[in-house]
Amino acid sequence: MSMDASRLASAAAQAYAAETKPPLTEELAARVRDALQAALEETGTAGEADRIDRLNAALDAFETDLDAVVGPRIASLDAASAAVTTRHRSEAGQPLRAFGGQ
Template identity: 65%
Template sequence: MGDASPAAAWADIVTDAYCADAKPPLTQELAGRVRDALAKAVASPAGDAPNSLMDRLNDALDAFETELRSVVGPRVTSLDEATRAVAMKHRSEAGQPLRAFGGQ
């Protein structure tokens, strides 16, 4: 990631983690769309909330899934800026993971 901007770095990290668990698997084109949306989210103004970066990333993933209406994937639960590590977890209701088609 050496010379990548922070926005591009986080977009790449979160995109890779999201694509690893998204159902159905994303094509390269869709992965690129996710990466672009996440890069815009990272680059947008931060605001005052301590979790604002994580919130912006998750909002971008929500918007992507809403637009497609056929993909479901995990959300960011933590970001470690020192190690550039991201933790992801699938959302669920009633103890069951959300499904891409037809909700619960």
């Protein structure tokens, strides 16, 4: 288990949970963090674009599995500082909503 992956996963999970609707319970936030850490620890290229794609795929899988929350996606993740920016997904220019979409 990589300390760097753990730190980045925690930062990404915190950024995701801050904007997820409805808010995540502590248990769900821990599940997101674990899923993001697993995505970061996958073998393969470690470029930033690949890392962000893997994180966003993990968030997609989490939301699909839970079928109850909608949150942002990772737009950037600075490996040195663990700074995370997010972006909201949208359809027709409107943010997605939990429980039935548009």
